[in-house]
Amino acid sequence: MKLSRDDVAKLAGVSPTTVSRVLNNRGYISATTRQRVQDAMETLGYYPNELARSLSNNKSNLIGLIFPSLTNPFQMELISYLERILSRQGYKILICNSHHNQEEEKNFLSMLRRHQVEGVIVNSMNENLADYLIPDLNIVSIDRKINETIPVISCDNYAGGYLASQHLINQGCKKILYIGSITNDKHVDMDANKRYQAYKDSIKVAGLKPITLDMDFSISYQEKYQLIKQRLQSQSIDGVLADDSSAIATINAARDCKLSLPSQLKVVGFDGAELTLQHMPFLTTIRQPILQIAQNAVSILLAMINGEPYQSITNLPISLYQGYDNCI
Amino acid sequence: MKLSRDDVAKLAGVSPTTVSRVLNNRGYISATTRQRVQDAMETLGYYPNELARSLSNNKSNLIGLIFPSLTNPFQMELISYLERILSRQGYKILICNSHHNQEEEKNFLSMLRRHQVEGVIVNSMNENLADYLIPDLNIVSIDRKINETIPVISCDNYAGGYLASQHLINQGCKKILYIGSITNDKHVDMDANKRYQAYKDSIKVAGLKPITLDMDFSISYQEKYQLIKQRLQSQSIDGVLADDSSAIATINAARDCKLSLPSQLKVVGFDGAELTLQHMPFLTTIRQPILQIAQNAVSILLAMINGEPYQSITNLPISLYQGYDNCI
Numbered sequence: 001m002k003l004s005r006d007d008v009a010k011l012a013g014v015s016p017t018t019v020s021r022v023l024n025n026r027g028y029i030s031a032t033t034r035q036r037v038q039d040a041m042e043t044l045g046y047y048p049n050e051l052a053r054s055l056s057n058n059k060s061n062l063i064g065l066i067f068p069s070l071t072n073p074f075q076m077e078l079i080s081y082l083e084r085i086l087s088r089q090g091y092k093i094l095i096c097n098s099h100h101n102q103e104e105e106k107n108f109l110s111m112l113r114r115h116q117v118e119g120v121i122v123n124s125m126n127e128n129l130a131d132y133l134i135p136d137l138n139i140v141s142i143d144r145k146i147n148e149t150i151p152v153i154s155c156d157n158y159a160g161g162y163l164a165s166q167h168l169i170n171q172g173c174k175k176i177l178y179i180g181s182i183t184n185d186k187h188v189d190m191d192a193n194k195r196y197q198a199y200k201d202s203i204k205v206a207g208l209k210p211i212t213l214d215m216d217f218s219i220s221y222q223e224k225y226q227l228i229k230q231r232l233q234s235q236s237i238d239g240v241l242a243d244d245s246s247a248i249a250t251i252n253a254a255r256d257c258k259l260s261l262p263s264q265l266k267v268v269g270f271d272g273a274e275l276t277l278q279h280m281p282f283l284t285t286i287r288q289p290i291l292q293i294a295q296n297a298v299s300i301l302l303a304m305i306n307g308e309p310y311q312s313i314t315n316l317p318i319s320l321y322q323g324y325d326n327c328i
Numbered sequence: 329m330k331l332s333r334d335d336v337a338k339l340a341g342v343s344p345t346t347v348s349r350v351l352n353n354r355g356y357i358s359a360t361t362r363q364r365v366q367d368a369m370e371t372l373g374y375y376p377n378e379l380a381r382s383l384s385n386n387k388s389n390l391i392g393l394i395f396p397s398l399t400n401p402f403q404m405e406l407i408s409y410l411e412r413i414l415s416r417q418g419y420k421i422l423i424c425n426s427h428h429n430q431e432e433e434k435n436f437l438s439m440l441r442r443h444q445v446e447g448v449i450v451n452s453m454n455e456n457l458a459d460y461l462i463p464d465l466n467i468v469s470i471d472r473k474i475n476e477t478i479p480v481i482s483c484d485n486y487a488g489g490y491l492a493s494q495h496l497i498n499q500g501c502k503k504i505l506y507i508g509s510i511t512n513d514k515h516v517d518m519d520a521n522k523r524y525q526a527y528k529d530s531i532k533v534a535g536l537k538p539i540t541l542d543m544d545f546s547i548s549y550q551e552k553y554q555l556i557k558q559r560l561q562s563q564s565i566d567g568v569l570a571d572d573s574s575a576i577a578t579i580n581a582a583r584d585c586k587l588s589l590p591s592q593l594k595v596v597g598f599d600g601a602e603l604t605l606q607h608m609p610f611l612t613t614i615r616q617p618i619l620q621i622a623q624n625a626v627s628i629l630l631a632m633i634n635g636e637p638y639q640s641i642t643n644l645p646i647s648l649y650q651g652y653d654n655c656i
Binding site: 023038041045047048049050051052054055060069070071073076077079080083084087092093094095096097099110111113114115116134135221222225248249252273274275276278279280281 | 351369373375376377378379380382383388397398399400401404405407408411412415420421422423424425427438439441442443444462463549550553576577580601602603604606607608609
């Protein structure tokens with residue numbers, strides 16, 4: 001005989017609605033009631049088929065996350081927060097790693113749609129994403145403008161780029177290198193491009209010349225490291241502004257080039273994930289408000305799902321984290 | 329009119345079976361055929377409901393991952409490999425972060441079962457997991473023995489502990505501190521406990537006394553850092569053997585205690601994730617074969633799903649990575 005939730009309700013001495021609420025992790029349920037329902041389910045060995053429920057409810061409780069990498073501290077912290085916030089709201093997370101590959105991203109979007117996800121949070125950095133958007137799929141984008149209709153969440157990248165540039169200028173740096181994806185600007189509208197604008201503006205006001213190392217964000221750490229090392233060897237740079245991964249590569253390359261930090265070279269990163277600051281407390285960096293980015297992405301996605309109004313938020317506050325004496 | 333896969337097959341000029349194979353990402357399909365099918369689906373706007381298919385197939389293509397944290401480099405790399413390997417096999421990943429919490433882990437297991445996952449890969453470190461195991465759920469455990477029936481995958485922790493201890497002994501260390509979860513041994517049968525055994529054996533043979541700092545793996549980096557700093561201040565330690573997170577905390581604490589590395593203190597970590605070695609090339613550590621752990625975990629899970637024989641593998645080869653002069 002197939003067990004139903006009525007059997008669970010009967011054994012637990014609660015209403016079938018209460019059983020549903022426990023199963024859906026929605027609404028207020030006292031700890032005692034929850035426990036009674038769970039005990040009854042365990043005693044009976046009742047595991048309702050969520051797939052069948054999703055189909056009949058037309059509500060999958062699934063959210064997809066598409067990220068270009070799962071081993072970058074910023075992205076992992078973001079995923080960790082998104083998972084925590086969404087799972088407390090009763091959602092389950094399907095995770096997709098596109099490895100910076102456009103085709104994989106496209107396939108994942110389609111797979112997620114087929115799996116009836118209620119929404120997708122995407123931290124994509126590929127071109128032409130707009131070309132293969134799926135109608136009726138709720139999407140929130142982190143850090144990247146995809147088209148006019150998809151909301152974007154990001155920190156205040158201009159303020160971050162400005163603060164980092166000022167920090168180097170105030171310390172007397174004269175030859176400040178900006179490392180980032182510059183030519184890519186044409187194709188991919190990253191909010192992070194505003195960092196470059198802020199750098200150019202600051203440099204100009206300070207009467208300095210911009211120096212850039214155009215580097216695609218999808219290349220490996222080893223490639224970054226080699227490109228940065230070559231640049232440090234060939235040009236007398238005294239300040240560097242970059243994302244954390246490139247900033248760390250710069251610090252490691254400087255060591256190889258026998259440049260001493262901070263006397264000969266000062267570095268400011270961008271991201272400031274918890275793990276990075278714990279492990280490398282010497283790194284000076286612009287901290288992104290990663291928890292707030294996650295909270296806002298979820299709020300907006302839920303607003304979309306519920307048919308409520310929403311808008312992009314691209315000015316979440318950044319701050320300067322000053323590493324101890326800015327050197328290892 | 330509702331679209332079916334026959335419509336897609338007709339437009340693409342292939343058989344309905346070929347459409348199914350493209351959708352399931354199974355069997356050999358040429359790139360041209362795949363493209364033709366995908367183009368036809370896009371033209372028609374056909375998104376088959378995978379939930380309905382899962383129900384009728386009795387095959388969800390879902391695998392759950394339960395991890396105690398998503399922001400540790402070892403776990404991040406492992407998840408990244410698992411996602412890559414599983415997604416190439418046509419599986420989708422439901423990710424669950426238990427935050428080292430036993431109750432959450434239990435709820436996740438039950439949620440995954442209700443979602444009809446075909447299997448779960450768990451990197452649990454909680455007690456009593458065996459108590460709430462769900463019958464008929466395929467589970468593979470990484471690093472921890474849960475009971476006699478659940479297969480375990482891990483590196484050769486004894487060999488790793490031995491190699492790390494010998495490295496410190498050979499460099500003349502006399503007061504070697506082992507940092508790890510020691511009292512927890514009674515409750516949680518971690519394969520990593522063999523590292524401690526190897527350390528004790530090596531120390532004894534070398535005629536030294538064991539010195540330990542018993543530290544639960546679930547505490548925060550800041551707590552670790554404080555405990556280690558106190559110990560470095562109160563006791564003249566000249567060698568430390570720990571997991572990477574604690575090894576890095578040791579290096580950072582040593583700096584605060586004005587201990588110079590490697591002359592006064594030598595440190596060997598354990599894990600050696602790619603990210604850690606890239607960012608901190610100075611760290612000497614035992615590298616776990618993370619890709620092999622992931623590959624073996626998936627192979628065994630698939631064997632369980634397919635009713636084939638399988639067994640635990642707890643001797644995957646480790647190696648010593650020697651950081652440059654072992655200091656920052």
